[in-house]
Amino acid sequence: MSSHTQRLDRYLFARLGIARHDSKLLLAQGRIRVNDAEATGADQQVDQFSRVMVDGTALPFVSPVYLKLHKPVGVLSATRDALHTTVIDLLEHPVRESLHLVGRLDRGSSGLVLLTNDGRWSRALMAPEAGVKKIYEVRVEKPLTQGMVDAFAEGMYFEYENILTQPALLEILENTLARVTLVEGRYHQIKRMFGRFRNPVLALHRLQIGMVSLPGDLLPGHSCPLSANEVSGSTHASLRAGREAAGRKES
Numbered sequence: 001m002s003s004h005t006q007r008l009d010r011y012l013f014a015r016l017g018i019a020r021h022d023s024k025l026l027l028a029q030g031r032i033r034v035n036d037a038e039a040t041g042a043d044q045q046v047d048q049f050s051r052v053m054v055d056g057t058a059l060p061f062v063s064p065v066y067l068k069l070h071k072p073v074g075v076l077s078a079t080r081d082a083l084h085t086t087v088i089d090l091l092e093h094p095v096r097e098s099l100h101l102v103g104r105l106d107r108g109s110s111g112l113v114l115l116t117n118d119g120r121w122s123r124a125l126m127a128p129e130a131g132v133k134k135i136y137e138v139r140v141e142k143p144l145t146q147g148m149v150d151a152f153a154e155g156m157y158f159e160y161e162n163i164l165t166q167p168a169l170l171e172i173l174e175n176t177l178a179r180v181t182l183v184e185g186r187y188h189q190i191k192r193m194f195g196r197f198r199n200p201v202l203a204l205h206r207l208q209i210g211m212v213s214l215p216g217d218l219l220p221g222h223s224c225p226l227s228a229n230e231v232s233g234s235t236h237a238s239l240r241a242g243r244e245a246a247g248r249k250e251s
């Protein structure tokens, strides 16, 4: 679902048919409230999540939902599928059908998946320039080497997309166990990167997206809401990163 922002007077016209000059009058008389405060003016920006009241009567609004799910292996990162269980099928949330995924995880991978009905939030988090870090634990078939660490850090050329991957951090935890940090999400990216070394990925588990971690006690198939800090911190961090990236491009 998109979270389209619009002027308060346009919103009042669309929702209640109140003409512009009438909304001006209502505003001047202090008869309109937005999110429990008196409306500031006709050009105040509102969206589907805004709680607008006219003369004490609340207009229906949508509650924003932000969930983290522990995706088990075998479940599809999609909202609907005729063949496979999807992440939405795992949720018991009353508005689960209105949620969308914030980035995907392969069917064979497990771990953290974020779901929301707030399109602005998910777009901010997934914008390439935001460079939000995604952290994975990866089990590979053959021993990890310094050559792999260096290649991940340098970036790899992906012919299909004609891009050089962003520098990625490969930390060797055990002989065949690594932690990988990416700032982007190319199709099958980690598998393709290890594929260059003919080192198949045996298991891939996402631990973190930006400042949101998978809680150790959240069992596979289970979900829980994000905290208010995780919601606001994620967008602030990604918007800041986006601004910094734009600043670097300009200079």
Ligand code: URA
Residues within 6 Å of the ligand: 104, 105, 106, 107, 109, 187, 188, 189, 190, 191, 192, 204
């Ligand atoms: N890289 C992959 O190859 N698969 C995932 O699911 C995520 C990152």
